[in-house]
Amino acid sequence: xxxxxFLKNVVTFGASGRIEDAxxxxxxxxxxxxxxxxxxxxxxxAVNRNLEKLVQxxxxxxxxxxxxxxxxxxxxxxxxxxxxxxxxxxDINYTFSTIDKTIxxxxxxxxxxxxxxxxxxxxxGAWALAGTFGTASTGTAIGSLTGAAAxxxxxxxxxxxxxxxxxxxxxxGTAVLGGLVALPALILTGVFSHVSANKxxxxxxxxxxxxxxATEDCEKALLSFxxxxxxxxxxxxxxxxxxxxxxxxxxxxxxxxxxxFYSKFIKSIRKIFTGKYFSADDLNNISYIGKVAxxxxxxxxxxxxxxxxxxx
Amino acid sequence: MFNLIKAAKKVxxxxxxxxxxxxxxxxxxxxxxxxKENQQTEREIARIEAAKEILITNIKEKYGFYREVFDQIxxxxxxxxxxxxxxxxxxxxxxxxxxxxxxLQGLGQLVSTSPFSDISNLSKMLENDIPIxx
Numbered sequence: 001x002x003x004x005x006f007l008k009n010v011v012t013f014g015a016s017g018r019i020e021d022a023x024x025x026x027x028x029x030x031x032x033x034x035x036x037x038x039x040x041x042x043x044x045x046a047v048n049r050n051l052e053k054l055v056q057x058x059x060x061x062x063x064x065x066x067x068x069x070x071x072x073x074x075x076x077x078x079x080x081x082x083x084x085x086x087x088x089x090x091d092i093n094y095t096f097s098t099i100d101k102t103i104x105x106x107x108x109x110x111x112x113x114x115x116x117x118x119x120x121x122x123x124x125g126a127w128a129l130a131g132t133f134g135t136a137s138t139g140t141a142i143g144s145l146t147g148a149a150a151x152x153x154x155x156x157x158x159x160x161x162x163x164x165x166x167x168x169x170x171x172x173g174t175a176v177l178g179g180l181v182a183l184p185a186l187i188l189t190g191v192f193s194h195v196s197a198n199k200x201x202x203x204x205x206x207x208x209x210x211x212x213x214a215t216e217d218c219e220k221a222l223l224s225f226x227x228x229x230x231x232x233x234x235x236x237x238x239x240x241x242x243x244x245x246x247x248x249x250x251x252x253x254x255x256x257x258x259x260x261f262y263s264k265f266i267k268s269i270r271k272i273f274t275g276k277y278f279s280a281d282d283l284n285n286i287s288y289i290g291k292v293a294x295x296x297x298x299x300x301x302x303x304x305x306x307x308x309x310x311x312x
Numbered sequence: 313m314f315n316l317i318k319a320a321k322k323v324x325x326x327x328x329x330x331x332x333x334x335x336x337x338x339x340x341x342x343x344x345x346x347x348k349e350n351q352q353t354e355r356e357i358a359r360i361e362a363a364k365e366i367l368i369t370n371i372k373e374k375y376g377f378y379r380e381v382f383d384q385i386x387x388x389x390x391x392x393x394x395x396x397x398x399x400x401x402x403x404x405x406x407x408x409x410x411x412x413x414x415x416l417q418g419l420g421q422l423v424s425t426s427p428f429s430d431i432s433n434l435s436k437m438l439e440n441d442i443p444i445x446x
Contacts, residue, residue, distance in 0.1 A: 195346050198353040205360040212367050219375045226379075230386045231427060238393060238423045242416055245400050249412060288409050295416035302423050312426045 015197035022204040029211045036218035043225040050232045051129060054304065057236045058128040061243045061300050062106040067250055068099060068293050071257065071286055095294040102297045129304045228311050232304055242296045246289075253289045257282045381434065385427050392422055 109127035257278070258264060271277040278286065306312045396419040403411030 195350045195353070198350055198357060202353055202357050202360065205357055205364070209360055209364050209367070212364055212371070216367070216371050219371055223375055223378055223382075227382055227428070230382070234386070234389060234393070234427075235423055238419050241397055241400065242419060245404060245412060245416060248404055252407075288413075291413055292416060295413070295420050298420040299423055311428055 019197055019200055019204070022201045022208075026204050026208045026211070029208045029215070033211050033215050033218065036215055036222070040218050040221045040225070043222055043229075047225045047229050047232075050229045050236070051125070051304070054232045054236045054239075055125050055128040057239045057243075058106075058300055059110065059124065061239050061296060062103065062110070064243050064247055064250075065099065065103055065106075065293060065296060065300070067247075068103075068289070071250075071254060071289065072096060072099075095290045099290070099293050099297050102300055106300065130307070224311075228304070231311055235299070235302055235304060239296075239299045242299050246292050246296045249292050250289055253285045256285050378434075382427070389422060389427060393419065396422065 106127060109124045267277050270279075303312060396415045399411055399415035399418070403409065403413075403415055
């Protein structure tokens with residue numbers, strides 16, 4: 001305690017010291033809030049990086065899935081009949097149509113996104129993260145939805161829906177800053193009795209309470225970002241594994257259907273005589289790789305956010 | 313002795329100046345009001361301080377609990393995922409298509425199940441102070 005503080009305390013019978021204590025407590029809460037706020041900002045960046053990895057992973061999976069066309073294009077219109085005649089599950093038609101749908105939707109998203117961008121706020125991001133490719137022809141509207149989801153995502157159900165840090169944080173930050181500016185005035189207008197000291201202490205305590213409330217918003221945002229990161233890493237890891245398995249199995253199947261460079265020619269000749277391009281074994285192989293591709297499709301179609309921007 | 317009596321007689325016989333009764337009352341009234349006001353403010357400060365402590369404790373406990381629960385959920389899911397990876401790898405290396413499909417389907421099922429599906433119930437339990445059995 002300096003001589004000034006000592007003198008003030010003597011003159012005010014200790015009231016000044018009590019105000020200083022309250023201010024110290026306020027400053028401590030403010031520091032904690034600012035630390036948390038910085039953590040939120042750094043987590044926000046980390047979440048975006050993870051989301052970009054997921055978008056890239058989905059893009060890669062889509063490109064792999066397109067390789068199915070090397071095999072499936074020769075199925076043509078005879079696909080259903082051939083598969084049924086060869087006792088291959090009729091579900092395969094549903095499988096192939098689902099795969100085709102995923103490929104075509106993903107291709108639209110990719111073509112709507114300029115360059116090689118895998119940004120979360122692009123049409124590609126909207127398709128990869130929210131599983132939607134909706135009304136906006138440019139993808140901007142939906143892109144901004146996922147952008148908002150990526151940066152402002154909050155688990156609204158976590159205890160009653162306070163605003164996410166993007167909005168609430170700024171509001172809270174402004175309130176805190178206002179409080180900080182107001183405090184020196186409180187000291188200067190200073191108080192030389194315990195009665196008025198208590199009034200000032202009450203004001204400081206109220207402001208500190210507001211900071212602690214804002215701290216909860218930070219905690220909520222931090223938790224949300226952590227969960228979104230974990231979930232996006234989970235989907236990315238599963239997707240990469242499934243894509244790798246699909247690529248390996250597709251290569252095996254392709255070599256099994258077309259073992260030699262003239263295999264396609266032989267199949268074409270057979271089609272002329274028998275009306276069937278693929279053999280029964282080929283169709284079984286195609287059925288199998290269709291199922292593998294379908295599993296990959298399910299992972300590609302797995303959204304990270306629902307329409308409201310909540311993680312799912 | 314005579315001088316003393318003489319001197320006493322010289323002392324003025326006037327009555328002392330009367331105290332202003334109204335001012336004294338007003339002074340005590342102001343003092344009482346200030347005291348009351350101070351007591352009221354001190355009670356409010358105590359209320360805010362208690363609310364602050366409760367809020368800090370709630371925040372710590374609530375988010376600590378959420379983190380613990382979700383850490384467990386994601387750890388468990390990761391372990392299951394790794395099992396599926398093993399099945400897929402084994403299926404690929406042994407050319408066992410059933411195993412590959414089984415692993416991939418399991419993986420798909422796991423990922424399509426949201427880890428956040430019970431969060432709403434969890435939150436309600438916390439808000440209503442319902443004991444949670446882990």
